[in-house]
Amino acid sequence: MSLTQIRPVAQHQSPPPTPGRAKLWLHRFDNKTIPYVLISPFFILFAVFGIFPIIFNGVVAARNWRLDDPDRTGWAGAGNFTRLLQDEDFWNALGNTFGIFILSSVPQLLMALILASLLNRKLRATTWWRIGVLLPYLTPVVASTLVFSVFFNRDSGMANWFLSLVGFGQETPLDWRAEKWSSWIAIATMVNWKWIGYNALLYLSAMQTIPKDVYEAAAVDGAGPWRQLWQITVPMIQPVVVFTVILSTIGGLQLFNEPMMFDENPQSASGGSDHQFQTIAQLIYKVGWKDLDMGYAAAMSWALFLIILIVAGVNTLLTKRIGGDR
Amino acid sequence: MERLGRRGFLTVAAALAATLVVSGCSGEKLEGDSSNNKGAGAVTLKVNFWGDMGLDQLKAKYEAAHPNVKIVLNSGEYNAQHEDLQKKLIAGSGVPDISAVDEGFIIQFRSQADKFVNYLDKGGAEFESRYLPWKWKQSLSTDGKQIGLGTDVGGLAIAYRTDLFQKAGLPTDREAVSKLWTTWDDFINVGKRYTEKTGKKFVDSGTNMFNPVLAQQPAGFYNEQEQLTMDGGPKVAFDTSIKAIQAGISANLVSFQPGWDQGFKKDQFAVLPCPAWMLGHIQKTAPDQKGKWDIATVPGGGGNWGGSFWTVPAAGKNVDAAVDFVKWLVQPEQQIEVFKTVGNLPSQPALYKDPAVLNFKHEFMNNAPTGQIFASTAENLKPQFLGKKNGPTRVAVENVITRVQQGKLKPEDAWAEAVKEAEKVAKSAQN
Numbered sequence: 001m002s003l004t005q006i007r008p009v010a011q012h013q014s015p016p017p018t019p020g021r022a023k024l025w026l027h028r029f030d031n032k033t034i035p036y037v038l039i040s041p042f043f044i045l046f047a048v049f050g051i052f053p054i055i056f057n058g059v060v061a062a063r064n065w066r067l068d069d070p071d072r073t074g075w076a077g078a079g080n081f082t083r084l085l086q087d088e089d090f091w092n093a094l095g096n097t098f099g100i101f102i103l104s105s106v107p108q109l110l111m112a113l114i115l116a117s118l119l120n121r122k123l124r125a126t127t128w129w130r131i132g133v134l135l136p137y138l139t140p141v142v143a144s145t146l147v148f149s150v151f152f153n154r155d156s157g158m159a160n161w162f163l164s165l166v167g168f169g170q171e172t173p174l175d176w177r178a179e180k181w182s183s184w185i186a187i188a189t190m191v192n193w194k195w196i197g198y199n200a201l202l203y204l205s206a207m208q209t210i211p212k213d214v215y216e217a218a219a220v221d222g223a224g225p226w227r228q229l230w231q232i233t234v235p236m237i238q239p240v241v242v243f244t245v246i247l248s249t250i251g252g253l254q255l256f257n258e259p260m261m262f263d264e265n266p267q268s269a270s271g272g273s274d275h276q277f278q279t280i281a282q283l284i285y286k287v288g289w290k291d292l293d294m295g296y297a298a299a300m301s302w303a304l305f306l307i308i309l310i311v312a313g314v315n316t317l318l319t320k321r322i323g324g325d326r
Numbered sequence: 327m328e329r330l331g332r333r334g335f336l337t338v339a340a341a342l343a344a345t346l347v348v349s350g351c352s353g354e355k356l357e358g359d360s361s362n363n364k365g366a367g368a369v370t371l372k373v374n375f376w377g378d379m380g381l382d383q384l385k386a387k388y389e390a391a392h393p394n395v396k397i398v399l400n401s402g403e404y405n406a407q408h409e410d411l412q413k414k415l416i417a418g419s420g421v422p423d424i425s426a427v428d429e430g431f432i433i434q435f436r437s438q439a440d441k442f443v444n445y446l447d448k449g450g451a452e453f454e455s456r457y458l459p460w461k462w463k464q465s466l467s468t469d470g471k472q473i474g475l476g477t478d479v480g481g482l483a484i485a486y487r488t489d490l491f492q493k494a495g496l497p498t499d500r501e502a503v504s505k506l507w508t509t510w511d512d513f514i515n516v517g518k519r520y521t522e523k524t525g526k527k528f529v530d531s532g533t534n535m536f537n538p539v540l541a542q543q544p545a546g547f548y549n550e551q552e553q554l555t556m557d558g559g560p561k562v563a564f565d566t567s568i569k570a571i572q573a574g575i576s577a578n579l580v581s582f583q584p585g586w587d588q589g590f591k592k593d594q595f596a597v598l599p600c601p602a603w604m605l606g607h608i609q610k611t612a613p614d615q616k617g618k619w620d621i622a623t624v625p626g627g628g629g630n631w632g633g634s635f636w637t638v639p640a641a642g643k644n645v646d647a648a649v650d651f652v653k654w655l656v657q658p659e660q661q662i663e664v665f666k667t668v669g670n671l672p673s674q675p676a677l678y679k680d681p682a683v684l685n686f687k688h689e690f691m692n693n694a695p696t697g698q699i700f701a702s703t704a705e706n707l708k709p710q711f712l713g714k715k716n717g718p719t720r721v722a723v724e725n726v727i728t729r730v731q732q733g734k735l736k737p738e739d740a741w742a743e744a745v746k747e748a749e750k751v752a753k754s755a756q757n
Binding site: 265 | 405409412416434437438440580583584585588589592594714715717718721725726728729732733734750751754755
């Protein structure tokens with residue numbers, strides 16, 4: 001159509017017709033309420049399977065409830081919690097848990113950092129390296145723990161075979177499950193093997209957002225790779241470091257699969273003959289399902305929850321301080 | 327199709343998907359409904375158990391005789407089945423109609439006797455005289471409710487390697503070997519002779535000496551008032567196992583772990599405390615050792631390791647039909663049938679005189695008359711009261727023995743440690 005055929009718009013235009021009341025209500029419902037309806041399934045499920053059990057657990061923790069003695073019910077108040085403070089099994093398990101946690105998280109995150117900085121360079125077949133590093137994470141926990149359990153066997157395990165190659169433990173092979181230090185190292189190895197790749201990839205993706213000119217400037221000023229790693233890379237990926245520290249804190253304090261499968265008699269859940277590698281989660285399982293003392297187990301799990309909150313908070317404060325002015 | 331446009335296409339796709347989901351979800355329910363409506367009084371019984379209890383043939387027989395009963399067999403893993411039963415009992419629903427419970431777990435469940443059907447209320451009192459007395463007592467709750475009818479027992483004998491005995495200059499004929507060790511001290515002495523001659527260990531583990539000896543004592547960890555009594559039976563058993571460890575005859579392995587399976591193949595031990603159900607395991611683990619194993623009687627004469635019971639949870643939907651099926655399962659004909667198919671030893675002593683049991687010869691075990699041997703050990707065992715905390719106390723004391731084996735605890739200090747650990751378990755029951 002040609003320009004001459006455009007007509008000017010009439011000055012008086014009737015206002016658009018107002019929609020009927022039903023349509024208005026529907027429109028408002030669509031805008032304001034539907035969003036909540038759409039996200040409600042998650043919250044309903046979380047309330048049923050997440051919040052309710054936590055509250056119910058708290059109620060059970062304040063009661064006496066033993067499966068093997070149904071007559072002994074009633075309110076215990078803080079009785080279960082005071083019992084916790086004097087229970088040497090609990091403190092032993094707490095010590096074990098912290099020991100294994102430190103042995104597994106610290107080397108794991110450090111090695112993940114180094115691995116990520118190595119992967120950040122120009123390599124051939126980068127995708128293969130990245131997939132390879134992630135493979136341990138993909139294995140089911142029980143399967144990999146069973147294999148490691150055989151690996152650390154006293155008489156026929158490969159770990160002792162390696163040790164014998166360097167001349168250690170020829171006559172009496174090391175019983176990995178017997179001592180605290182050996183069982184902690186074994187379990188920490190299992191956890192590290194599984195999670196280094198995952199953390200390395202997280203760090204790698206964060207490292208790739210760091211502009212290259214920062215490194216070039218540092219190289220000009222004479223900073224070597226080690227210095228570059230600690231003074232440039234780590235502060236600049238600090239949010240991801242905080243994230244991985246929190247995750248590994250929560251996971252490390254809840255270690256359950258590895259100590260259970262490492263035990264020679266998994267059903268006893270005793271964490272070794274002298275409870276040398278019994279973690280808190282394992283102790284909770286043993287008290288609840290083997291000793292059948294549900295009230296006490298619930299109290300212990302609440303104590304674990306509080307401990308994780310405190311430790312995760314402390315860890316977050318510490319790691320936030322490594323960030324420079326971003 | 328063109329007229330539908332994108333919106334219409336999406337609607338049709340969504341409708342199709344919804345139909346698939348709805349039909350997929352409701353499939354099972356429809357099937358269940360129709361089978362229940364087959365006829366008046368049609369009943370489906372769900373049976374939870376583990377391994378092979380010879381139920382496949384028995385199920386067909388029972389269903390043929392009772393057309394309105396359908397039996398669903400649910401075999402699972404040993405520990406998982408018991409944990410599942412425990413959880414369903416707490417939940418109060420979803421229980422199977424019949425559940426097999428093993429000797430290791432029966433104490434835990436008999437303390438919750440109100441959640442099970444009491445066989446004495448359903449005409450089960452007549453069964454008491456048929457059973458081995460200690461077997462009947464194991465599933466009897468403290469207030470006299472009978473929650474389990476026993477199906478099989480393990481018995482206990484000593485399996486030994488004839489070829490290794492020959493190399494050590496020991497007799498290999500089973501009568502002669504049984505005479506060698508009528509007491510546990512004799513057993514340890516034979517072990518010392520073997521280890522001195524061959525340099526290899528004799529028995530697989532110290533804990534496997536503790537449990538048989540304890541089972542032979544008149545009193546166990548707890549007396550009938552549920553008080554811990556360590557000085558009687560437990561001390562005798564503990565001293566025997568420590569003596570064996572000090573004599574250096576124990577290979578310090580843990581049963582059913584990969585190291586133990588390897589121990590078979592590497593000749594790391596020459597004898598093995600062996601209940602009836604272990605025979606299958608030996609065959610499976612070391613099939614090339616056929617003919618090299620034989621069975622002798624256990625020192626002390628009597629013994630038992632393992633065995634199961636049939637229980638009926640009270641929350642089940644078809645309690646009376648389930649009780650009828652269990653009563654049928656424990657009849658002599660059915661128990662002999664099970665013995666013939668899977669080798670599980672019945673727990674009713676009258677059956678030990680049945681020719682099927684008496685004349686049975688086990689091919690793998692050098693044609694030993696295993697029916698006779700295990701039956702006599704089961705018969706010779708006296709009933710022993712097992713307290714509520716028997717399981718955890720036993721685990722605690724076994725851990726102390728393991729620590730001595732691992733060299734972490736001196737034998738002289740071991741008994742005090744065992745008493746301390748047992749008292750911890752007993753005390754935790756009081757809180």
